[in-house]
Amino acid sequence: MRIVSTTPFTDQKPGTSGLRKRTAVFAQPHYLENFVQSLFDVVEALRGGTLVLGGDGRFHNDVAIATIIRMAAANGVTKVLVGQHGILSTPAVSHLIRHCGATGGIVLSASHNPGGPDGDFGIKYNVENGGPAPTSVTDAVFERSKLIDEYRMAEGAVSLAKLGEQRVGDMVVSVIDPVEDYAALMESLFDFDAIRDWLTAHSMAFDAMHAVTGPYARKIFGQRLGAGKAALMNCDPSADFGGGHPDPNPVYARALFDRMFGDDAPDFGAASDGDGDRNIVLGRGVYVSPSDSLAVIAANAHLVPAYRNGIAGVARSMPTSRAADVVADSLGVPAFETPTGWKYFGNLLDAGRITVCGEESAGTSSDHVREKDGLWAILMWLNILAARKQTLTEVLSEHWAKHGRHYYSRHDYEEVDADAARFVMAKLDEQLAELPGRALHGETISAADSFTYHDPVDGSVARNQGLRVMFESGARFVMRLSGTGTSGATLRLYLEAYEPADGDHAQDLQRRLSVIAAIANELTGLRRTVLRDAPSVMS
Ligand code: VG1
Numbered sequence: 001m002r003i004v005s006t007t008p009f010t011d012q013k014p015g016t017s018g019l020r021k022r023t024a025v026f027a028q029p030h031y032l033e034n035f036v037q038s039l040f041d042v043v044e045a046l047r048g049g050t051l052v053l054g055g056d057g058r059f060h061n062d063v064a065i066a067t068i069i070r071m072a073a074a075n076g077v078t079k080v081l082v083g084q085h086g087i088l089s090t091p092a093v094s095h096l097i098r099h100c101g102a103t104g105g106i107v108l109s110a111s112h113n114p115g116g117p118d119g120d121f122g123i124k125y126n127v128e129n130g131g132p133a134p135t136s137v138t139d140a141v142f143e144r145s146k147l148i149d150e151y152r153m154a155e156g157a158v159s160l161a162k163l164g165e166q167r168v169g170d171m172v173v174s175v176i177d178p179v180e181d182y183a184a185l186m187e188s189l190f191d192f193d194a195i196r197d198w199l200t201a202h203s204m205a206f207d208a209m210h211a212v213t214g215p216y217a218r219k220i221f222g223q224r225l226g227a228g229k230a231a232l233m234n235c236d237p238s239a240d241f242g243g244g245h246p247d248p249n250p251v252y253a254r255a256l257f258d259r260m261f262g263d264d265a266p267d268f269g270a271a272s273d274g275d276g277d278r279n280i281v282l283g284r285g286v287y288v289s290p291s292d293s294l295a296v297i298a299a300n301a302h303l304v305p306a307y308r309n310g311i312a313g314v315a316r317s318m319p320t321s322r323a324a325d326v327v328a329d330s331l332g333v334p335a336f337e338t339p340t341g342w343k344y345f346g347n348l349l350d351a352g353r354i355t356v357c358g359e360e361s362a363g364t365s366s367d368h369v370r371e372k373d374g375l376w377a378i379l380m381w382l383n384i385l386a387a388r389k390q391t392l393t394e395v396l397s398e399h400w401a402k403h404g405r406h407y408y409s410r411h412d413y414e415e416v417d418a419d420a421a422r423f424v425m426a427k428l429d430e431q432l433a434e435l436p437g438r439a440l441h442g443e444t445i446s447a448a449d450s451f452t453y454h455d456p457v458d459g460s461v462a463r464n465q466g467l468r469v470m471f472e473s474g475a476r477f478v479m480r481l482s483g484t485g486t487s488g489a490t491l492r493l494y495l496e497a498y499e500p501a502d503g504d505h506a507q508d509l510q511r512r513l514s515v516i517a518a519i520a521n522e523l524t525g526l527r528r529t530v531l532r533d534a535p536s537v538m539s
């Protein structure tokens with residue numbers, strides 16, 4: 001074991017989901033080591049504990065895993081469970097932590113950000129309930145990283161290709177099949193027979209976007225559920241995601257959208273992101289907004305074996321549309337509104353106050369793990385379609401006819417000048433108090449605030465979680481700065497308009513939201529200030 005002297009970096013503050021930087025930043029000497037040692041210093045239970053370790057297979061994954069294994073040995077970790085070839089999806093890590101009683105887990109991923117030498121890299125830490133480390137932990141790691149002057153490193157190497165146990169010093173390294181335990185968990189939750197039957201008469205397409213879910217999809221959709229080869233797109237994980245951007249939205253999942261909106265489209269389509277925690281779902285010629293997906297899943301969960309006794313409650317991140325609240329109301333269960341980021345759902349799930357939760361960014365999950373879970377959400381939809389014996393379009397139309405439709409879209413202004421983005425936010429912030437009562441373009445503002453979350457379980461408070469402007473019509477817009485980007489700033493504008501149950505649910509989405517978008521733009525000078533004529537992505 002060696003002690004290596006180092007000097008602190010000042011920028012190791014984790015964002016919405018772990019520490020993300022350019023790959024070149026992570027590849028510089030001591031950068032990863034400093035952060036990992038800070039983690040070992042803060043989470044003392046890792047000494048003598050078990051650590052789950054894996055990543056989404058992006059460039060630098062193998063190098064980082066070898067380093068972390070040596071550091072774990074030097075820091076007294078008893079056992080590391082690592083996915084074969086260094087592969088583990090985020091939800092699989094969450095499950096393994098819980099299943100094996102591990103102290104925590106490290107996921108190497110920058111999720112939807114592109115990978116490769118010129119792309120991004122990232123590291124996330126999950127705690128013993130399987131969920132993302134709460135801010136109390138990430139803040140402590142950041143504080144430690146500013147003071148660190150040495151780290152510990154053992155000698156030794158393991159083969160990530162070979163399943164089974166190896167050793168680095170006294171520490172056991174167990175190389176495990178990344179899919180097996182996770183696939184068994186899925187099989188325990190869903191009616192695989194019904195889905196298998198459904199797939200004999202229907203077709204699906206799943207796009208793994210060259211990212212981590214490829215091997216999971218092959219085993220679950222292919223081998224266990226009998227989906228044919230043509231159903232599985234881009235299922236070989238590649239270090240740079242085939243040169244793509246593993247973010248499942250209409251821009252980056254173009255191939256899937258073309259197929260679902262083309263002639264002879266399959267009955268069902270889906271995709272997942274870099275680390276497998278997010279999902280999108282499509283029907284023939286129709287895209288399900290992630291906010292609607294959460295609402296439909298909540299409303300139909302009782303059709304799925306694991307949730308046959310109903311759900312305890314629902315939670316959504318603040319910018320997520322209020323479609324799920326309407327469902328919770330009709331089911332007579334509580335609805336919670338949390339800040340963006342999965343870490344805020346953990347307490348509610350642990351306390352049994354909610355069963356399902358989700359985010360507008362295409363993350364949906366339940367209490368089976370403590371992460372968002374892309375393949376779980378896709379299996380929910382398949383199970384619901386199989387149980388209801390309806391097309392996806394029919395399920396969605398009936399949902400709107402019962403609960404009304406929340407027209408919803410997120411407009412991202414990616415990699416704009418950071419000062420300009422902050423200026424836009426400040427400009428809206430300073431107007432909040434005087435906005436209620438104002439009428440613009442025929443819409444009257446009913447309330448406006450900066451979102452503060454009071455965690456009902458542990459009493460912690462999270463401030464400045466996004467600016468929201470509500471209208472009397474039931475419409476709303478929200479603005480916040482992304483916490484996952486690595487260059488410049490990404491400004492997100494979330495737009496929502498409500499059409500009641502007896503209203504017109506077949507309007508053009510962007511047209512329906514154009515008035516709210518115009519008001520947001522006028523109040524903040526958004527496009528003028530960030531020098532963009534249009535958003536980079538509308539999802
Ligand atoms: C984005 C999403 C957020 C999600 C986060 C991590 O954060 O908006 O809902 O939880 O990514 O997802 P931000 O701060 O950029 O808006 V993932 O799939 O990157 O682990």
Ligand code: CO
Pocket residue numbers: 111112273274275276277278
């Ligand atoms: Co992700």
